[in-house]
Amino acid sequence: CWSDGCQDADILAGFDDAISDGVDIISISLGGGRTRDYFEDAVDIASFHAMKSGILTVSSAGNEGPGRSTISNFSPWSLSVAASTIDRKFSTKVQLGNNKIYEGVSINTFDLKNKTYPMIYGGDAPNTTTASSRSSRLCFSNSLDKNLVKGKIVLCDTIRTNGIGALLAGAAGTVARDQDSIDYSSLFPLPASCFNLVDGRNIFQYVNSTSAPTATIFRSSEVNDSLAPYIISFSSRGPNPITPEIIKPDISAPGVHILAAWSSISPVSSVPGDNRFVTFNIISGTSMSCPHVSGAAAYVKSFHPTWSPAAIQSALMTTAAPMSSGINMEAEFAYGSGHLNPLKAANPGLVYDANETDYINFLCGQGYATRLIRLLSKDNSTCPKDTNGTVSELNYPSFGLSTSPLKPFSRTFKRTVTNVGSPTAVYRANLSFSTGTLKIRVNPDVLSFTSVGQKLSFEVIVEATMDKAMVSGALVWDDGEHKVRSPIVVFI
Incomplete structure (x- = not known):
């Protein structure tokens, strides 16, 4: 990057070099500017190529908050990180x-x-x-x-x-x-x-x-700061401006008043005329929260080197600590699945996995032309004939639903989880939600596994008539040892 920003060609070249070098995780602390579609955004394009090579991209949510839909880096094949406070x-x-x-x-x-x-x-x-x-x-x-x-x-x-x-x-x-x-x-x-x-x-x-x-x-x-952690004002908010039902950001991590390495040739305040020079500085921004999650992702991968990018992303999201909507009124659109918990992420119990085909089908469901999809995938990908227009079947670790006010609706989400815990684990579904107007059912509500690596599917049925701008809840799969939590957000 240069003093006037980061050029697309340089971003793509950097990703290409990282992929060629065989890195495990890519951490990219940049964002902002105008919203661009998946096929026009260099980070989205490059992170798709990284995903195809088995590399998870962790990116900053951006520092344009607290306005609605200010988030950067919102593709489902990358992990977007909000900035939370420390104590x-x-x-x-x-x-x-x-x-x-x-x-x-x-x-x-x-x-x-x-x-x-x-x-x-x-x-x-x-x-x-x-x-x-x-x-x-x-x-x-x-x-x-x-x-x-x-x-x-x-x-x-x-x-x-x-x-x-x-x-x-x-x-x-x-x-x-x-x-x-x-x-x-x-x-x-x-x-x-x-x-x-x-x-x-x-x-x-x-x-x-x-x-x-x-x-x-x-x-x-x-x-x-006894209220910490909470999402800081500058951290960019959702909903996702391109695909609102993909809840973004995905997760939050410390991004305020972080002691970080600093270039000894750059002034402390970055203001010309400041003659103080140090090797460590105190920095705030999603550029600080992003590397916290990148490090945690590398930590998870060190225990599970064969896991896909989506599996690592799922582990981080479903083990995140729930945060309070009383402090952050935007709720999941501020903090995603919650606050990072690296220790629990290394042993999540279940993961929501996905691969290139799943993301191609997601793009097909959004109505993108085959020629655009091939620009992204760099292969001869085609859309299946039965592709629908929703994101309900993308195997994502959170559930988002956009609807109209005072209009009854029903939506069925289909998900598949992979057992990465005990071979004979039995998980039971627990539901929590913030309003009586929201009805959620899970079918089946018990998942009985017989081996590690086994996949079982379920449906989440959400029904409501919205009289608020946003309501949220959570599905937690619990086997007595693991609590695999996914937020459910319904919004207007």
């Missing part, structure tokens, strides 16, 4: 000249040694030769008057400019207030802290209440 977050306090202390968020390594500095509002210090008060209040690059800002702590109306305007103007620090939710800490090239609208308004009122406002910014401190 550590960072707090940066600011003390004003009136002795009031406000607790904001940032990762501030600068030590002002409790020294106070004059404060100024960016909107009151425009660089009139190049900018207006509208741009200076946002502290855009070159928008601030250096003569007014130098040596002061400048109050800005957004965190989106990463402090570059304040840095270029010679500010001693910056305090930012933002209308968006601030649920994670960022790095800045100068002392900084970020506040929500309420605290930001109080700070703004203080600056305007005195002719000589002052403040100091303290170094960050680590605090416990």
